[in-house]
Amino acid sequence: MTEKMTKIYILDTNILLHEPFAFLNFQEHDVFIPMTVLEELDAIKDRKKDVSRDARIAIRALEDSLKDATPEEIADGVSMKRYSTEHGSTGKLAIYPDHLLTQDRVTLPGPENDNRIINAALHLQQDKAPRTVILVTKDINMRLKAKGAGMERVEDYRTDQLISDIKYLSTGYAEIKGDFWSQITNCESETEGRDAIHTVERSVLPKTVFINQYIFDEAHSFAGKVIEHNDETVKLKDLGFDRMMGRHAWGISPKNFHQAMAMDALLDTHIDLVLLTGPAGSGKTLLALAAALEMVVEQGIYEKIIVTRNTPEIAESIGFLPGTEEEKMAPWLGAINDSLDFLHRHDECRESSMRYIMEKANIQFKSVNFMRGRSIQKSIVILDECQNMTSSQLKTIITRAGEGTKLICCGNLAQIDSNYLSPLTSGLTYIVECFKDFEGSATVHIAGVMRSRLASFAEKNL
Numbered sequence: 001m002t003e004k005m006t007k008i009y010i011l012d013t014n015i016l017l018h019e020p021f022a023f024l025n026f027q028e029h030d031v032f033i034p035m036t037v038l039e040e041l042d043a044i045k046d047r048k049k050d051v052s053r054d055a056r057i058a059i060r061a062l063e064d065s066l067k068d069a070t071p072e073e074i075a076d077g078v079s080m081k082r083y084s085t086e087h088g089s090t091g092k093l094a095i096y097p098d099h100l101l102t103q104d105r106v107t108l109p110g111p112e113n114d115n116r117i118i119n120a121a122l123h124l125q126q127d128k129a130p131r132t133v134i135l136v137t138k139d140i141n142m143r144l145k146a147k148g149a150g151m152e153r154v155e156d157y158r159t160d161q162l163i164s165d166i167k168y169l170s171t172g173y174a175e176i177k178g179d180f181w182s183q184i185t186n187c188e189s190e191t192e193g194r195d196a197i198h199t200v201e202r203s204v205l206p207k208t209v210f211i212n213q214y215i216f217d218e219a220h221s222f223a224g225k226v227i228e229h230n231d232e233t234v235k236l237k238d239l240g241f242d243r244m245m246g247r248h249a250w251g252i253s254p255k256n257f258h259q260a261m262a263m264d265a266l267l268d269t270h271i272d273l274v275l276l277t278g279p280a281g282s283g284k285t286l287l288a289l290a291a292a293l294e295m296v297v298e299q300g301i302y303e304k305i306i307v308t309r310n311t312p313e314i315a316e317s318i319g320f321l322p323g324t325e326e327e328k329m330a331p332w333l334g335a336i337n338d339s340l341d342f343l344h345r346h347d348e349c350r351e352s353s354m355r356y357i358m359e360k361a362n363i364q365f366k367s368v369n370f371m372r373g374r375s376i377q378k379s380i381v382i383l384d385e386c387q388n389m390t391s392s393q394l395k396t397i398i399t400r401a402g403e404g405t406k407l408i409c410c411g412n413l414a415q416i417d418s419n420y421l422s423p424l425t426s427g428l429t430y431i432v433e434c435f436k437d438f439e440g441s442a443t444v445h446i447a448g449v450m451r452s453r454l455a456s457f458a459e460k461n462l
Contacts, residue, residue, distance in 0.1 A: 006091060008032060008128055010121045012137035013040040013113075015157045017051055020058035022157060023065075023080075023093055030077055030092040033062065034120040035099050036113050065093055096120050107149050114139070118146045125152065169413075169429055170436045172275075172443035173214035173261055174206045180217035196238040198224070205234055210437035212271065214261045214444070216241065223257070225264075225442075239264065249294040250343055252286065258446045259283055265442035266291035266408065269301060272401065273441035275432050276410045279459045281451030284410040285384055286339045292380040292408070293343070296361045302380050302406065304362035307336050308371065309384040310393065336365075336384070368393065371400055378404040387411035388418045391430040398431070 007029040015022050016037065023031045044055040069078045077092030098120035107122050108115040121135040134153040135146050143154045176183070188199040205215065209229050216223040220241045228235040244260040247253070249267060254260035258278075265274045266287060276284040295301045340354050347353040357363075368389070383397055386409045394409070401407050409431070413423040423429060435441040449456035 006030060007132040007134055008124060010034065010096070010117070010124060010133065010135045011037065012117060012135070012139060012142065013037045013044075014138045015136055016041065016058040017044070017054045018138060018157065020054050021061055023062070024089045026089060026091055028090045030094065032077075032094050032096045032120075032124060034096045034117050036116045036120070038062075038095070040113055062093075066095070096124065098123075108145070114142050114145065118142070118149055118151065121146065121151055122149060125150075169277075169445075170208075170210075170432055170443055171277075171445035172212075172265075172436075173216065173258075173445075174208075176205075176215065176217040176222075178217065179219040180215075180222035197227070198236045198238060199233050200236060202229070202232050202234055209234055211439045212265070212442040213436075214239075214264075216257065249287075250290040250298070252290040252343070254287075255283070255450050256448055258444065258448060259287060259450070262287050262444040262446055263291060265444055267295065268442070269295075269406075271440060271442045272406055273398070273435060273438070274406070274408045275428070275435065275441065275443040276408065276446060277428065277432065277443070278412060278446035279449055280412055280415060281449040281455040281459065282446040283450050284412075284446060285336065285382075286342065287446075288382050288384075288408045288410055289336060289339045290343060292382060293357065293361055295406075296380060297357070302404070303378045304364060304380075306364050306366055306376065306379050306381045307384065308366045308368055308381065308397070309386070310368045310389050336363075336382070368397065371397055374400050375402045376400050376405050377402040379406075381405060381407045383407065383409045385411060385415075387413050387416050387423075387426050387428045388421065389427040390421065390425075391427040394427040394431050 008031075009026050009029055010032045011023060013036075016033075019025075023033065038059075041055045041059055045052050045059060065080065066074055066078055074095050075097070077094040079092055080089040098116050101119055101123060105123055106119050108118055117137075118135070121133065125133040132153060134155055135143075135151055136155050136157050137143060137146075138157055143156070146154045183204055184200055186201055190197050190199075202209070209226055211226055211229070213226045214223070215225065215236060222238070223241040223244055224236040224238045226234055227237050241257070244264055245254060245257065247260065247263055247267070249263060254263050259282075262274075262276055262284075265271055274288075276288065278284055289305075292302075292305045296303070296305055337354075340357065341350065344350050344353040344357070381397070381401065383394075386394060388411075389397075398407060409428065411426075411428040413426060413428060416423065416426060421427075432443050436443055449459045
């Protein structure tokens with residue numbers, strides 16, 4: 001590809017904070033980093049926050065890429081071909097001295113860093129014509145200012161977005177219209193132990209089919225899940241609609257078929273990662289806790305239950321919390337206590353029952369901040385409210401899972417509290433798409449609000 005056909009991407013600071021190695025993801029195109037971006041990274045790297053770590057990683061990555069280059073080469077662009085084996089980037093990386101722009105070449109006045117970066121992009125757009133110059137930033141207001149100032153191409157950074165719209169997010173199941181068996185012409189059935197396995201033609205099922213996807217019909221005549229598929233056939237394990245609705249865990253039975261699918265995934269010991277999505281009040285946390293208690297206390301498959309979540313501030317901070325790690329996490333994990341209270345609501349001495357079960361099941365409340373470096377064995381880990389976590393944070397948690405550990409991630413993409421995440425960029429969305437065809441994981445979107453008619457009305461109308 002000739003130089004005139006390649007594009008020039010100008011990266012804002014928030015791109016490198018979002019993904020420190022982002023400059024290596026533009027393939028054959030050139031990347032320009034304004035000097036203002038380096039100054040902002042330098043100011044951020046000493047803050048006592050998580051973002052400072054990303055700033056330091058980005059600075060080191062840029063230094064490794066440019067350390068052998070002369071000042072002239074850095075201004076013109078240094079080839080990234082030496083990273084091609086790992087990242088596939090073959091374009092050039094350059095540092096743009098935007099501080100040298102004279103007043104007569106500045107479009108947006110003022111000392112604001114955003115204005116300086118936009119001015120650099122506008123100057124490159126004019127200087128590098130007819131090559132396409134694109135400003136990349138996650139700041140919506142900056143994108144509006146850049147377009148208003150005359151920038152022709154302004155984009156968000158979407159390399160980490162696996163879907164273009166949240167409506168395309170996998171639900172983990174597919175509903176067949178009408179009666180399933182009336183649409184089947186060729187079917188080979190066999191038994192494996194107590195399970196019936198049906199091999200049907202690929203064409204009778206929806207376009208998207210993946211491992212552990214649940215398949216059921218409107219007539220309630222069939223319910224099963226995909227255990228194997230190729231371009232021509234699909235193998236389905238027959239679960240039975242009535243059998244799934246009749247299952248129970250720790251005294252809890254499913255109220256609808258979506259909860260039945262979630263319970264099947266939760267109680268299946270062959271599935272190491274269960275991803276539960278759905279609106280508030282759909283029963284995600286309650287089902288996860290009930291299944292965990294069933295498998296730890298009643299069946300003895302796992303040794304303990306670890307409950308964790310990140311801790312974003314929804315409103316004003318209430319300051320430091322006293323006590324041990326578990327005591328500090330207790331206010332954040334009130335949903336778990338509420339679920340435990342509900343599961344033992346009919347006991348004569350509810351508080352004693354809850355204390356006994358917490359000791360018997362070895363339920364531990366842990367902070368996400370202290371999960372790095374751990375190796376968790378033979379445990380059930382319930383990660384609640386994970387819509388507020390990034391993909392890298394979730395990767396940290398998932399890679400802690402050792403032998404015989406089951407991870408349950410619950411989240412509602414409509415309740416994101418982070419200022420830096422959206423339903424498309426949430427780590428929950430990312431791992432749902434990444435793991436949807438992994439044989440050791442299952443996703444279920446639980447539709448319907450079971451908490452109360454008040455909660456159901458609020459979810460639909462507010």
